[in-house]
Amino acid sequence: MKMIITIIIRLTLSCLVAGTIMGMTFVFTNKAKKANEFAREERVVYSLLGFSADNPIPASMGLYEVFRYLVIEAGQQSIGYLVPVGGHGEGGGFSFVRISLDGAFVDKTDVDISHEKVRERGDRDAAVQAAMGPDRQARFVDQTVIVTDEGKRTAYLLSGKFPGFKTNIAVMMALDPAYSMIGLEIMEHEEDPGLGAEIEQDYFKNQFKYKPFDKLKTIDVVKEPMPADYVKALEGGIDETAAVDIMKQYKDKDIYALTGATISSKSVSSGVKGMVKKFAYRLDILDQVLEQQHIGVPF
């Protein structure tokens, strides 16, 4: 009996010490990790929009973040959008626009938060909750970036997650104003190396490029070998304009599934399909409401 107790005490102590060491490392490294992730996201945004560090985004362009919240009030649900107000470059504040589930305008509340703080999830959630008051509960759902150039919309950036073969697959994609695909990037996944993990390869993810909205709405996978010229164009081994031409030839075709990873391929195509469809539906409603209520937004 005595030995059991000493063993229990010693093991507990060792676990506590080990836990403390791991926790301290986590605290020390977390900041650098977050910075890395943020830098990566920014790089992906740049590359999806066709810019790089040498070719920065011009001042006439604006990137506006729209945050979607789910508001629960006495069992009633409504959707809330945190949108910037005012014209481009004026740096106006933020408003929280609530829309009921059937698409009707509910109310508009001004939210007191700066443009720097709005990117920090904790600060943003607190500000939205403060604006909503204690009776309502606001839960963050997702965010979208609307890209404008000289006041006209040029692209939407959306990020999201959907279930893959093993765990969730996180993606980021750029759509043009007609909801056609500009580019898709796989941000995070845990698919099998060599099989499902191939979804992050150019020859798979670039298949989504230039697909029009009508095709994305019904996109599926086909289990056929990919034509050789298409593979070359997707991997970027040939001249860029020629590659774009070839990709556009295949724009109304379904996605060629990866060999040995049909489920992963299907998850990505149906996940992308769902994201695009829902986004287009929601944005149309939001635009309608903003126009009816004469809420001035920079996008």
Next chain:
Amino acid sequence: MATDKTNFQLVANGILKENPIFKLALSMCPAVGISTTVINGLMLGTAVLFVQVFSSVTISLLKNFIHPRIRIPTYTLTIATWVTVIDLSLAAYFPAAYAKMGIFVKIIVAFAIITMRLEMFACKEKVSSSFWDGLGMGLGFLVGMVAIGFVRELLGSGAILGYDVLGFKPLLFFILPSAGFFVVGLMMGFFNWIEASYSARKKR
């Protein structure tokens, strides 16, 4: 019962006489699975080197406090702690390398070679000896991984460190996992043959 070997002998022992891969034949899964290129071998070898040295020193420091009945859980806990520390540091400061081998770093917890060295050496010896022994074993593993990676990368993809040196791919077979067994086996035989002929000449 302290070891009578000098520090240099301890390090050399890990690299040559008791090389984890070619002599002890421990931790064969990573040797077979990951050593497809020199860079992979180098990165995993370095991670193992750090985990081995840190764990050996920790266990050697704490050897008088470890209850003999729970020494294996304690070893596993120690290794897991250091692997987590290295995993988090790699993720934070070397994101590019981590993106490639993050999944393999976590597997180091289960590497037989580390537990075996803690059981055989670190729990009985001085801290300084354990440090040199851990360094030797880690280096031995690193050298083994790089050597296998060199052969497989050269024969499988015709390149060294990602640079195309041959201009063609001799045998794609060598970068497949099953070829790892062949390469390890052949190299094991090669090193044994060198050692046998060396000691035979010494006797004469």
